[in-house]
Amino acid sequence: MIIKTKKVYYCEFCKKHSLLPLVEHEKHCTGNINRTCRMCAEETGGINLPEMVEKWKKIAEVARKIPKPDPTYVSSCSISGEEQKEMEKLVNVKLVMDDANGCPACSLAIILLAKLAEYPIFIQFDFKKEKNDWWEQINADRNEGECYY
Ligand SMILES: [Zn+2]
Numbered sequence: 001m002i003i004k005t006k007k008v009y010y011c012e013f014c015k016k017h018s019l020l021p022l023v024e025h026e027k028h029c030t031g032n033i034n035r036t037c038r039m040c041a042e043e044t045g046g047i048n049l050p051e052m053v054e055k056w057k058k059i060a061e062v063a064r065k066i067p068k069p070d071p072t073y074v075s076s077c078s079i080s081g082e083e084q085k086e087m088e089k090l091v092n093v094k095l096v097m098d099d100a101n102g103c104p105a106c107s108l109a110i111i112l113l114a115k116l117a118e119y120p121i122f123i124q125f126d127f128k129k130e131k132n133d134w135w136e137q138i139n140a141d142r143n144e145g146e147c148y149y
């Protein structure tokens with residue numbers, strides 16, 4: 001029998017691990033507040049992530065004071081329509097995406113780092129879909145400006 005011990009590399013910021021070093025991954029990991037964005041940094045220069053995370057932490061703190069819907073409650077009406085509207089105004093995935101200049105990876109980083117996913121009803125963020133839409137848009141923009149004859 002041969003027993004081999006292998007080194008496993010763990011990302012410092014998320015749950016990702018690998019038998020290969022994750023140096024490149026960590027630079028761009030959405031859990032890393034000092035990340036450079038692989039999706040938008042080249043196109044738009046990226047966003048000021050630490051600033052945006054601070055901003056959204058504050059917003060989340062205000063939203064946290066509004067009573068949350070009780071998941072154990074059978075009826076979903078444990079939060080009033082008014083309270084819900086108030087919360088939706090505050091923690092809204094569209095507003096996060098605006099702050100991220102529409103970049104899905106930066107939006108995801110804000111959501112993760114400011115812990116906005118505690119608001120599952122209001123943060124309905126489909127990273128894969130947003131990512132595909134983003135690349136489609138970039139490719140469409142590129143094709144418009146270039147002609148291949
Ligand atoms: Zn990571």
Ligand SMILES: [Zn+2]
Pocket residue numbers: 037038039040041046047103104105106107
């Ligand atoms: Zn980005």
